[in-house]
Amino acid sequence: MRKIDRLEELPKEFDLTRYQETNKFxxxxxxxxxxxxxxxxxxxxxxxxxxxxxxxxxxxGLKTRTTIFLEEPLRPRRDIDDEAGSNKNVNRSHVExxxxxxxxxxxxxxxxxxxRYGKFCSAFRRMEQVPSAATQExxxxxxxxxxxxxFESSVDDENxxxxxxxxxxxxxxxxxxxxxxxxxxxxxxxxxxxxxRFAKQDFSDWAEYHILAYLDLVYWAESRSxxxxxxxxxxxxxxxxxxxxxxxxxxxxxxxxxxxxxxxLMTNALRSQxxxxxxxxx
Numbered sequence: 504m505r506k507i508d509r510l511e512e513l514p515k516e517f518d519l520t521r522y523q524e525t526n527k528f529x530x531x532x533x534x535x536x537x538x539x540x541x542x543x544x545x546x547x548x549x550x551x552x553x554x555x556x557x558x559x560x561x562x563x564g565l566k567t568r569t570t571i572f573l574e575e576p577l578r579p580r581r582d583i584d585d586e587a588g589s590n591k592n593v594n595r596s597h598v599e600x601x602x603x604x605x606x607x608x609x610x611x612x613x614x615x616x617x618x619r620y621g622k623f624c625s626a627f628r629r630m631e632q633v634p635s636a637a638t639q640e641x642x643x644x645x646x647x648x649x650x651x652x653x654f655e656s657s658v659d660d661e662n663x664x665x666x667x668x669x670x671x672x673x674x675x676x677x678x679x680x681x682x683x684x685x686x687x688x689x690x691x692x693x694x695x696x697x698x699x700r701f702a703k704q705d706f707s708d709w710a711e712y713h714i715l716a717y718l719d720l721v722y723w724a725e726s727r728s729x730x731x732x733x734x735x736x737x738x739x740x741x742x743x744x745x746x747x748x749x750x751x752x753x754x755x756x757x758x759x760x761x762x763x764x765x766x767x768l769m770t771n772a773l774r775s776q777x778x779x780x781x782x783x784x785x
Contacts, residue, residue, distance in 0.1 A: 506730045510738055513731070514723055516573035517716075519740065524577055525710040530777045533706060535578045537773065540718045540765045543568060547725050565726040572719045583777060623652050650688070662694060662768070696768060701776055713740045714761035717753075733758075 507513065528536070546565060626641035650664035666684065668677065689696060709715075717740060724731045731739075737749025740757065763769055 504728050504730050506732055507724065507735060510735055513720065513735070513739055514570065514573055516570055517720060517723075517739065518573075519713070519716060519742070521576050522710075522713060522716050525713075525715060526707075528706055528710065530701065530706070530773065530780065531583060532577075532580060533709065534583055534770065534774045534777050535581065536715055537764055538770050539572075539578050540715065540722070541767060541770050543572070543718075543722050544765055547722060562726070569719070569723040569726045573723060576715060576719055583774065583781075621656070623647065623656070651691075654692075662692065664688065694768060695763075697772055701773055709760070709764065712752075712757045712760055714757065714764060716740055717757050717761045718765055 525532075525536075546568070551561070551565075623644050626637070626644040629641055630637040630645060648664075666681075668681070670677070672680075688694075717736065720731060720736060720739065733750040733753040736757075737753045741747065741749055741752070744752075764773075
């Protein structure tokens with residue numbers, strides 16, 4: 504991967520003034536624009552790896568896409584719904600009832616998915632048919648949370664799980680137990696979810712640190728097997744900041760912030776909040 508040595512080697516299409524309107528972005532604008540970059544991230548990563556070697560048009564398509572984002576970086580505003588722009592359904596509420604369909608589907612899966620759930624189904628059948636034949640290992644398997652069984656069996660890699668809630672308790676105790684369970688499962692699944700709702704200050708920070716421009720430049724370079732050093736990125740994104748260590752700002756602030764916000768976890772969280780706020784008329 505060749506490194507770009509001079510500021511003049513950056514694409515002629517890049518113009519920082521094209522990103523000025525991000526100062527006025529609301530949550531919907533950020534959903535649309537970050538999800539668009541998330542798709543580019545997917546195409547450069549998993550998309551490339553899963554395509555057959557020499558897939559016609561892939562590399563040129565990536566170059567064209569990353570150039571278009573520099574020419575017209577701000578995606579047109581549109582109405583968002585539960586599925587548009589996302590590869591999974593993101594609900595307005597993160598806590599919902601288990602529906603009859605889901606319950607019945609789980610029952611069907613238990614009977615039909617031997618090939619997928621293997622050892623779990625075998626343990627269930629032994630326990631059901633001849634309880635005395637069940638082993639300690641069988642009991643441990645049956646005590647496994649459903650989400651872990653699905654994850655270990657490569658059946659479901661999405662972050663939607665089921666949980667039992669005993670409503671016979673104080674609200675304070677139930678919420679405390681749920682918070683404890685939530686943090687435990689997030690740690691086990693390596694989910695670094697935001698602790699609080701996104702606020703106007705977050706939107707202001709994303710605009711101030713030019714995270715869209717950073718992503719567009721980095722993806723343009725990656726699509727061409729190039730690397731832009733941090734000092735050049737710093738000069739390109741903050742041309743009038745003379746009293747700041749720009750490479751350090753890129754390394755410590757801009758890069759982690761931009762890569763975090765373009766992740767599916769973050770864009771789904773952002774979309775979910777946007778849908779809720781729209782429903783509430785905010």
